[in-house]
Amino acid sequence: MDTILLPIKWVISWIMFGIHTVLTTLGMSTGSGAAWVLSIVGLTIIIRILIIPLFNKQIRAMRMGQELQPEIQKLQKKYKGRTDAVSKQRQQEEMMALYREHGTSPFASCMPLLIQMPIFFSLFGLLNNVNLVSKGAESIGAVDQRVATEIANSTLFGAPLSSSLGTAGSFNLTLNVQVVTVVLIVLMMATLFFSQKMIMTKNLPESAQDPDNPAYKMQKMMLYGMPLIYVFSGFAFQVGVLVYWLTSNIWNIGQQYWLITYNPTPGSPAYKKRQEKLRAKRIAAGLPPEEEPAEPVQPRIQPLGKERSKKAGGKKIPAELQTQESFSESQSGEVRGLDGLTDAERAQKRYERRMAQRQRANEKKKARQQKAKQNKKNRNF
Numbered sequence: 557m558d559t560i561l562l563p564i565k566w567v568i569s570w571i572m573f574g575i576h577t578v579l580t581t582l583g584m585s586t587g588s589g590a591a592w593v594l595s596i597v598g599l600t601i602i603i604r605i606l607i608i609p610l611f612n613k614q615i616r617a618m619r620m621g622q623e624l625q626p627e628i629q630k631l632q633k634k635y636k637g638r639t640d641a642v643s644k645q646r647q648q649e650e651m652m653a654l655y656r657e658h659g660t661s662p663f664a665s666c667m668p669l670l671i672q673m674p675i676f677f678s679l680f681g682l683l684n685n686v687n688l689v690s691k692g693a694e695s696i697g698a699v700d701q702r703v704a705t706e707i708a709n710s711t712l713f714g715a716p717l718s719s720s721l722g723t724a725g726s727f728n729l730t731l732n733v734q735v736v737t738v739v740l741i742v743l744m745m746a747t748l749f750f751s752q753k754m755i756m757t758k759n760l761p762e763s764a765q766d767p768d769n770p771a772y773k774m775q776k777m778m779l780y781g782m783p784l785i786y787v788f789s790g791f792a793f794q795v796g797v798l799v800y801w802l803t804s805n806i807w808n809i810g811q812q813y814w815l816i817t818y819n820p821t822p823g824s825p826a827y828k829k830r831q832e833k834l835r836a837k838r839i840a841a842g843l844p845p846e847e848e849p850a851e852p853v854q855p856r857i858q859p860l861g862k863e864r865s866k867k868a869g870g871k872k873i874p875a876e877l878q879t880q881e882s883f884s885e886s887q888s889g890e891v892r893g894l895d896g897l898t899d900a901e902r903a904q905k906r907y908e909r910r911m912a913q914r915q916r917a918n919e920k921k922k923a924r925q926q927k928a929k930q931n932k933k934n935r936n937f
Contacts, residue, residue: 564678569697588709600803683718683794717796740798741790745783747805752779761823
């Protein structure tokens with residue numbers, strides 16, 4: 557695992573070192589200190605900015621998944637009670653075909669988390685090795701012996717960045733490590749719960765809030781289950797990793813607040829609230845409460861020239877026909893052009909013209925051949 561994550565560790569080390577250099581240039585103290593704590597915060601912000609396109613894809617996938625819920629429920633009812641392998645396989649195939657048809661995937665909403673996991677574990681491995689590097693072990697990117705010593709001695713409220721609940725006994729400041737770690741874990745649980753609750757109460761359409769909806773049940777389980785994972789995982793993670801995770805959760809809250817405020821899911825409570833605000837703004841500006849639909853653009857009427865009139869069979873098309881029937885669908889659903897013909901009728905006329913041209917060409921060819929034969933006979937006599 558360390559070998560696989562080594563390139564990511566190398567990149568993370570240089571990002572942290574670069575942020576630390578900028579902070580010290582701006583006046584923060586060099587060596588061990590708060591600059592290294594803020595470098596982890598800066599690392600989190602840079603990573604989250606880079607994965608914004610994935611976040612946008614995640615939102616589109618989540619909304620598409622919500623729109624597909626009625627179709628998915630139909631499939632589930634169709635195969636309800638069928639436990640044989642063939643039925644399960646067919647249900648899975650039909651469901652994946654449904655996702656492909658709408659250009660999404662059930663795993664698209666997990667992409668930001670999947671991208672962050674290697675970074676998260678790489679930071680864990682980097683902080684786990686700073687003590688060894690500070691004692692002369694091989695450097696990791698920008699983290700050589702001097703930098704590793706600075707990181708190892710940097711603390712957050714007295715708790716070293718490389719310490720954790722599991723290794724608190726090996727540090728002199730055991731109580732500091734325990735208190736800071738527990739506080740960070742509680743904050744992480746609270747921010748995760750708040751961000752998920754925000755989505756469920758404000759940004760889910762009413763159709764997706766059906767208690768019998770399996771997806772809604774799953775989200776409700778995750779709302780209470782995911783924060784509990786921090787209780788167990790937080791025991792092993794260092795203070796620096798917890799800082800990264802907490803910063804990421806706070807970023808999530810801000811990102812979701814912007815999304816819910818300015819680009820809510822259609823049909824959700826946030827969407828209705830935004831529509832009410834827009835309506836109130838229009839009324840305050842002296843405009844109608846609802847935006848009037850735009851009038852359809854009338855197509856430009858192109859007059860027929862002599863040649864086109866010939867091709868159209870010499871028919872003169874009335875102005876009413878040009879403006880109404882020429883550019884709109886007739887009652888039969890056929891679209892007629894300026895020449896008063898449908899595409900099929902126009903193609904048939906082109907075919908008839910070509911056939912007539914070929915027939916005339918063949919007749920001329922036969923006439924030339926006949927004349928050539930006659931001339932040949934005349935020369936033989």
